[in-house]
Amino acid sequence: MNQHRARKRFGQHFLHDPRIIARIIAAIDPRADDRLLEIGPGLGAITAPLMERHGQMDVVEIDRDVIPLLQERCAGLGELRIHNVDALRFSLDQLGQGPWRVVGNLPYNISTPLMFHLFEQIDAITDMHFMLQKEVVDRLAAGPGSPAYGRLGIMTALHCHAEHLFDVPPGAFNPRPRVESSIVRLRPRSEPLCLPEDRETLAGLVRQAFSKRRKTLRNALKGLADGDAMEAADIDPGCRPENLTPEDFARLASRIRATQGQ
Structure with missing residues (x-):
């Protein structure tokens, strides 16, 4: 050859x-x-x-x-x-x-x-x-x-x-x-973690969160999600981004998008 x-x-x-x-x-x-x-x-x-x-x-x-x-x-x-x-x-x-x-x-x-x-x-x-x-x-x-x-x-x-x-x-x-x-x-996956309409919101959340991964979520996600939205999604605002599971991020993205649509 x-x-x-x-x-x-x-x-x-x-x-x-x-x-x-x-x-x-x-x-x-x-x-x-x-x-x-x-x-x-x-x-x-x-x-x-x-x-x-x-x-x-x-x-x-x-x-x-x-x-x-x-x-x-x-x-x-x-x-x-x-x-x-x-x-x-x-x-x-x-x-x-x-x-x-x-x-x-x-x-x-x-x-x-x-x-x-x-x-x-x-x-x-x-x-x-x-x-x-x-x-x-x-x-x-x-x-x-x-x-x-x-x-x-x-x-x-x-x-x-x-x-x-x-x-x-x-x-x-x-x-x-x-x-x-x-x-x-x-x-x-047999079922995706988030709905297609939530993916853009989720991508923005993850991008911003891990650009400030040493901060708490409350500070890392300023302008995207407040403490009330996090708590409504059963997420501790005092956590760091690296402690959240993909399911947590998907749940928070769904909550934020639903709130924006109200």
Whole structure:
């Protein structure tokens, strides 16, 4: 197979460690009736073993130069449907009927906006398995009171349950990234934590609260929520933002929006 130089502008770090690849495939554990979608397959380190197990899948790859190498790697393994588009502009509706199991070694420079792009399509997703920067996975999976707990984890929790599966050392990639990576599993909630009409209010609450995370809620949320609104939502205004659960924030957002509509 021809050599392909990783491109910095695409945030490419190609996975090559067979032990890590085997653990990822085992975690995904594809079943016969799954619809599989991989984002950023690169040279096919995850694609090829998934194809061996499953026989068909869709992939989204922005770098047209890796596509012939990917096709070569997966030749004879089944039906590989390649979409040469930007994943941030790609809709699951374009693929036809789901639901989809989404996997990927996501470029660190677009991982957070890409996840939020997928959250907007969560009804078409069964689960997601992603390789991300370890720091990002820690934030996704953190609970109240943890130093890593904050805006990213709460906004993710509106849509999904996040589970940190295992860590991946820099040596598993070529070129080596400067940071550790981790595998996270995201499973959509059976019911979202807040109504769609409350999400904008909730996002504003969380953004302001964690910009002043060392202050009490009474001070951190000045101009957005007063003590009466917090107490009506069964929240102590003397707490710090990091002590509230995602459910608490959702309840407060619902209360504020209902009050504004009166």
